[in-house]
Every structure is written in structure tokens, then in C-alpha cells.
Amino acid sequence: MSAHSPDASPPSPTPPGKPRQAAVAAWIGSALEYYDFFIYGSAAALIFPKVFFDPDHPATATLISLGTFGVAYATRPLGAFLLGHIGDRLGRRRVMVLTLLMMGVSTFLIGCLPTYDQIGTAAPALLVLMRMLQGVSAAGEQAGASSMTLEHAPEHRRGYYSSFTLNGTQAGQILATLIFIPVAALPDDQLYTWGWRIPFLLSALVAVAGYVIRRNLEETPAFRRVAAEPAPAAPPLVHLLREHWADVLRVVAAATIATVSTIFTVWALSYATGDAVGMDRSAMLWVGVVANAVALLAIPLWARLSDRIGRKPVFLIGSLGSGVMVFVYLWAISTGSYPLVLLAGIGFFGVVYSAANGIWPSLYGEMFPTRVRLSGMAIGTQIGFAVAGFAVSFAAQIAGPDGDNWVGVALFTAAFCLLSSVAVVTGRETFRVPTGALGGRRENGREGARTAESVSP
Incomplete structure (x- = not known):
């Protein structure tokens, strides 16, 4: 049914939410959770090859250690x-x-693990198990926080408020990096025995803080409205894959832009501090x-721009620009010049990549209706992010x-930037679509508008 047909009623307005509270909760929770996630990346590049793997084969140990980063x-x-x-139900x-x-909990337990010298191959096996639990956790974090902020936000500021998750x-x-700078500066005999454990053990505080911050969060008005309606016969996942499979695939392809982050955070750090270049560990962490x-400053500015001119042009600035800037950054590292690298x-990462990174929560979330939004975002992004995670291992081989x-x-990284750009170009522009009409269908199940233009004010 067309949005302009006689039987089509305008989407009911979304009740007012609590955008500031939701944004603060998303920001703090994401910061705490991704502190845990990123300290693993630093440790995989700098510490774990000598702690959890055979030290007699350093090149192989480094390759496998970077591979464990991708396990999550x-x-x-x-x-x-x-x-x-769970989130949609x-x-x-x-x-x-x-x-x-x-x-x-999983990150804290990493800090308690015995080393390769103590229990042999059981040490990396336990490490991989904990990393897998980190991955399961991260799968729901960004999609949950992004759905929360987007559905609480005023319709004309969804990009800005949902960017707090990525901020x-x-x-x-x-x-995570600030914690690792003094740790990495420790003498080797202290660093590889007890020093590396400190950032992981601090995760006990993360678990407590996260529970306190989020236990009193209110559900979003959009979700409460949908939850009050009779539940459809099909579970959310079935409905998602039957009615919105094209957008799921679109998000999968677009989410491979995260390859930029993993290459910058893990592989480039390993390259710069390895034998090929030999830059100082602490200096590269400061970069x-x-x-x-x-x-932190660029993300909300790009997000506010997307509320004015649209999600697609801002994302394309970030994705295509990152495909160019990755050459500049890796070349700068090859020169060994600290000012150039900085x-x-x-x-590269602070300004250009932030254009894509800061607005994907709104871009992806607006592709789906409330009833399947969290599932659609989580499944699409996490499959794309899985590719990005293992990109570090492929980069090490390349x-x-x-x-x-x-x-x-x-070149490998730029190819993913191009893929994500093509995926976004083929999608709809949604920044002016009312919240109740997002996903191309009315929240009451009736056929709605299929394009942004047909529902835009």
C-alpha cells in the first residue's frame, strides 16, 4: 500500500523519550565495555605473542596472537x-x-590466566575461550545502545544522539590505550610477568559500574508501543530475514568499513613497533x-551534519576518504617519522574515518522498524565486523x-572501503523519515512507504 493511497494513515508520532539520559548511558556503557575489548587488541599486538605462545617462534607467535584478536x-x-x-523480544x-x-567478567578472567610457560598449549586455548565470550558480548552492545538512543531521540536529531554510542x-x-602506555613502559621482566595483567583485572570495576549505570534505564517509547501490541506469529528473526533480508545484507557489506579500525588499531601498531620499522611502543600508543x-570531537559534528544533509553523503566522505588516507598513514609509518605518523x-582515524564511524548507528538503525531493529543491526554489523576482525590476520599474511x-x-583495506561505499549508495536515504515509518513499514504492520521521499515532510 502506498503512503499516498487513501487508506494510508500517517504514522503515529513517537512519544517523547529521554534522549539525554539514554545518550549518557550509552556513552558510559560503551566506553566501559570497549575499554575491555580494546585492551585485548593492544595486548595481542604487544604482549600475548611472548606470554601465551611459543617464544621460540616469534613470527608465528605474533601471527597466531593477532589471529586470536579475530576470534571474537x-x-x-x-x-x-x-x-x-532477546533485545527485540x-x-x-x-x-x-x-x-x-x-x-x-570474561576480561577479568583473562587477567587471571596462567601463561604458556606454566601450562603449555592450554594457556592459548583458555585465552581463545575468553575472547569468544568477549565477542558474544560485543555483538549486542553497540546494537542495543544504538537502538536505545535512536528510539529515545527527537526525529530531527537521531543522528546526533545515536552517535554517542560510537563516541x-x-x-x-x-x-584502554592510556592504561597500556605505562604498562608497556615497564621493564620486560615485569611487563611479561605481572604488569600486563593489570588492565584486565581492572575489568572487575567495569562489571560493577556497568550494572549500576544501566539497571535503571527506561525502555524506549517506540519499543514500549510495539510491545503493547499483539505479537506477530513469526519470531523477530524470522520476520527480519523474510521481510528485511536485503537491508541485512546491505548492513553486512557496509559494516566491513570496520576493517579500517582493526587495521589502524592492531596491524599498524604491530607493523610500526616490529622489526620492519622499529618505532617505540609508547609513542605509537600515544598516536x-x-x-x-x-x-571524540569529530564524531558528534559529523553526526549533526548528517541530520542536516543526510546519512549517505556523510558516510561516503568517511568510507571513500578512509580508502585514500590508509595509504597516507601506512606510508608515514614506513618513514619512521613520529610527526608524520601523528x-x-x-x-585518517581522528577526522576522516569518524564521518563513517559516527553515523552508522543512525544509518543502519533507520533501515529497520522497531520490532526487528536490534536484530537487524546486530546481525548485519556483526557479520561485517567478523570480516574486519580477521582482516588483521590477512593483513599480516599480505x-x-x-x-x-x-x-x-x-590496497586490501581500501577494497573494503569501496565495498561499504557501494552498499550505502544502493540504500535509501532515511534522515527525514519519521521514526514510526522507519524500515518501510508502519509499526502497526500495515504496508508503509518504501522510500524516504514518500514519507518525508
Whole structure:
């Protein structure tokens, strides 16, 4: 039924929510959760090859250690199906509490694990198990927090408020890196015995803080409205895959833009501090801190711009621009010049990538109706993120035995930037679509408008 047909009534307005409270809860929770997630990335590049793997084969140990970073991305799709179903059936708040507790506990346990020298191959096996639990947790975190903020936000500011989820993620990365800077500066005999455990053990505080922050969150007006209606016969996942499969695939392809983040955060750090270049560990960690600090400012600005001109043009600035800037950044590392690396890192990750990174919560979330929004975002993003996670291992192989083929890694990363751009270009523009009409269908189940133009004011 067309939106302009005589029988089509305008979508009922979304009741007012609590956008500031939802945004603050999403920001703090995401910062705490992704502190846990990112300290693993730093440790996988700098610490774990010598702690959990055979030290007599350093090149192989590094390759496998970086591979364990990607293991969490392999379990993310499983977590997305499970937590997406819970979130669309029982509510966003329950998912947001569950994910934080799961992440905090699994990360704390990593800090308690015995090493390779103590129990042999059982050590990396336990490490992988904990990493898998981290992946399940992360699968529901961003989709849950993004759905919460988007559905609480005023219709003309959904981009801005939903960007707080990713802004918190960047803050978590800053916190993780700041913790690792003094740890990485410890003498080797202290670093590889007890020093590396400190950031992981601090996750006990994350679990407690996350529960306190999120236990009193209110459900969104949109979800309460849908939950009050008679439930459809088909479960949310069945409805999602039957009615919205094209947008799920679109999100999968677009979400591979996260390859930029994993290459910047993990592979580039390993490349810069390895034998091929030999830059200082602490100096490279500071590059990440400064770039992420700039991203904290850039993300809400890009998001506000998307509320004015649309999601698609802002995302394309970030994705296509990142495909160019990855060459600049990796070239800067190859020169060994700290000023060049810092400037390139700020421009690449702090400014350009933030355009895509900051607005995907609204871009992806607006593709789906409330009843399947969390599932659609979680499943689509986590499959795409799984590709991004294992991109680190492929990059290590592309770089060759000497680890210095940065051009090949840059081309590899740019290919994913192009793929994500094509996916977004083929989608609808949604920044002016009323919240009740998002996903192309009315919330009461009646056929709605299929394009942004047909429902735009």
C-alpha cells in the first residue's frame, strides 16, 4: 500500500523519550565495555605473542596472537542472533546490562590466566575461550545502545544522539590505550610477568559500574508501543530475514568499513613497533590516544551534519576518504617519522574515518522498524565486523615474512572501503523519515512507504 493511497494513515508520532539520559548511558556503557575489548587488541599486538605462545617462534607467535584478536569477531554473529532476539523480544535495557556484565567478567578472567610457560598449549586455548565470550558480548552492545538512543531521540536529531554510542567506543579505546602506555613502559621482566595483567583485572570495576549505570534505564517509547501490541506469529528473526533480508545484507557489506579500525588499531601498531620499522611502543600508543581524542570531537559534528544533509553523503566522505588516507598513514609509518605518523593518524582515524564511524548507528538503525531493529543491526554489523576482525590476520599474511608490504595492506583495506561505499549508495536515504515509518513499514504492520521521499515532510 502506498503512503499516498487513501487508506494510508500517517504514522503515529513517537512519544517523547529521554534522549539525554539514554545518550549518557550509552556513552558510559560503551566506553566501559570497549575499554575491555580494546585492551585485548593492544595486548595481542604487544604482549600475548611472548606470554601465551611459543617464544621460540616469534613470527608465528605474533601471527597466531593477532589471529586470536579475530576470534571474537567469529563469535559475534552468534551473539548477534541470540542477543538480537532477546533485545527485540524482551527489551533493549536487558541486553545492555547483560552485555556489560559478560564483557567485564570474561576480561577479568583473562587477567587471571596462567601463561604458556606454566601450562603449555592450554594457556592459548583458555585465552581463545575468553575472547569468544568477549565477542558474544560485543555483538549486542553497540546494537542495543544504538537502538536505545535512536528510539529515545527527537526525529530531527537521531543522528546526533545515536552517535554517542560510537563516541563512547572511542573513549573506551582512549582509556584502554592510556592504561597500556605505562604498562608497556615497564621493564620486560615485569611487563611479561605481572604488569600486563593489570588492565584486565581492572575489568572487575567495569562489571560493577556497568550494572549500576544501566539497571535503571527506561525502555524506549517506540519499543514500549510495539510491545503493547499483539505479537506477530513469526519470531523477530524470522520476520527480519523474510521481510528485511536485503537491508541485512546491505548492513553486512557496509559494516566491513570496520576493517579500517582493526587495521589502524592492531596491524599498524604491530607493523610500526616490529622489526620492519622499529618505532617505540609508547609513542605509537600515544598516536592512538591523540587520534581517538580528535574523534571524540569529530564524531558528534559529523553526526549533526548528517541530520542536516543526510546519512549517505556523510558516510561516503568517511568510507571513500578512509580508502585514500590508509595509504597516507601506512606510508608515514614506513618513514619512521613520529610527526608524520601523528599527523596522518589524526587526519585518517581522528577526522576522516569518524564521518563513517559516527553515523552508522543512525544509518543502519533507520533501515529497520522497531520490532526487528536490534536484530537487524546486530546481525548485519556483526557479520561485517567478523570480516574486519580477521582482516588483521590477512593483513599480516599480505605484509609478507618481513612484515613490510604496507602497500598491499593499504590496497586490501581500501577494497573494503569501496565495498561499504557501494552498499550505502544502493540504500535509501532515511534522515527525514519519521521514526514510526522507519524500515518501510508502519509499526502497526500495515504496508508503509518504501522510500524516504514518500514519507518525508
